[in-house]
Amino acid sequence: MRKSFPAAALTVITMVVGAASATAQSPAVNxxxxxxxxxxxxxxxxxxxxxxxxxxxTMAACSQYKNSPPRTVADAIVAREKAAIKYPADGKLMGDWKKGEKLAQSGYGRRFTDYPPRTENGGNCYACHQLAKAELSFGTLGPSLLEYGKIRKFAEADVKAVYERIYNPHAAVPCADMPRLGAGGHLSIEQIKDLVAYVMSPDSPVNK
Ligand code: HEC
Incomplete structure (x- = not known):
């Protein structure tokens, strides 16, 4: 009895270590x-x-690694998603902030009650972000975008980054929590331009 206890304990330790290394080698999920x-x-x-x-x-890779892909997979996601970004033909990344405001407030589109589609899809930005000061109801899954353009001095590089972020957030953050609104076909290029103006225009209430 006295002899078998340590042997049994050793077996348990071996099993635990074995299970841990098996987890490290096999895929994280099925x-x-x-x-x-x-x-x-x-x-x-x-x-x-x-x-x-x-x-x-990309979705399969994010599922596989529970949204924390190893470096090589993350780099592949960013490269693939960056390549999928389409830009406006006229090169102008900002449209009409007033239209953008309505789109940011609208959660319409692709819910089961939205079939067949009756109106244009919205951006649903307020579900996850604070934007204009006057709007008191907003989600907090994403960071606050209050004065986003003003803080960045309305820089052109940031206008482009916002366009790309809305079009395809995985190009900036692999396995992002933000949906691929452009790449996923939810919003048009024109709508994205309007949303960029809402976030980045000096005239927009987001920056007042
Ligand atoms: C489902 C939630 C969700 C929705 C809807 C959403 N976002 Fe996001 N957004 C996020 C999260 C979370 C981040 C932080 C990075 C990440 O994990 O993707 C983010 C990041 C951003 C950033 C970068 C912020 C920074 O740190 O510089 C911008 C800009 C942005 N979102 C704009 C928008 C706009 C505009 C809309 C509407 C068209 C929108 N988002 C809709 C969740 C969302």
Whole structure:
């Protein structure tokens, strides 16, 4: 009895160490189970929305690593998503901030009650960000964007960064919590320009 105790303890330690190294080597999650769970999450999805239940390469990689991909995977995501950004043909990144304000306040689009689409999709920015001072109701998942343009002296480089962030946040933050509003086909280039103006224009209430 006295002899077998340490032996048993050693076996337990070996098993624990073995399990830990197996976790480090094998994938963090079961990709096939995730794929199946996503696909079965909305059986009544309209046919032309079914493609939304298929993860693309970036989504699959983010699922695989629970949104904390190793460096090489993170770099690949940034490179791929950067390459997917489309810019306005006229080169102007800012549109009409008044239209942008309405889009920032609108959460319309792609919810199950929004089918078939009856109006343009919104940006839903206030669900996650504070923007204009007068708006008291906003989510806090994302950082406050109050005076975002003013703080950055309305610099052109920041105008471009905001355009890119709205178009495809994974190009800046791999496995971002912010949706790919442009790359995902939720907002048009014109709408994104209006939203950029809302965040970056000196005339916008965001910067007053
Ligand atoms: C579902 C939540 C969500 C929505 C909706 C959302 N964002 Fe974000 N946003 C985030 C989060 C979270 C971050 C911080 C980085 C990250 O994890 O993606 C962020 C970062 C940003 C940044 C960079 C801030 C910085 O640190 O410099 C800007 C600019 C921005 N968002 C603008 C917008 C605009 C404009 C809209 C609407 C078109 C919007 N976001 C919609 C969650 C969201």
């Amino acid at each position: 990709a096939a189970r995730i794929e199946a769970a996503v696909k079965s999450s909305w059986p009544q999805a309209p046919t032309d929305w079914k493609e939304r239940l298929v993860q693309d390469e």
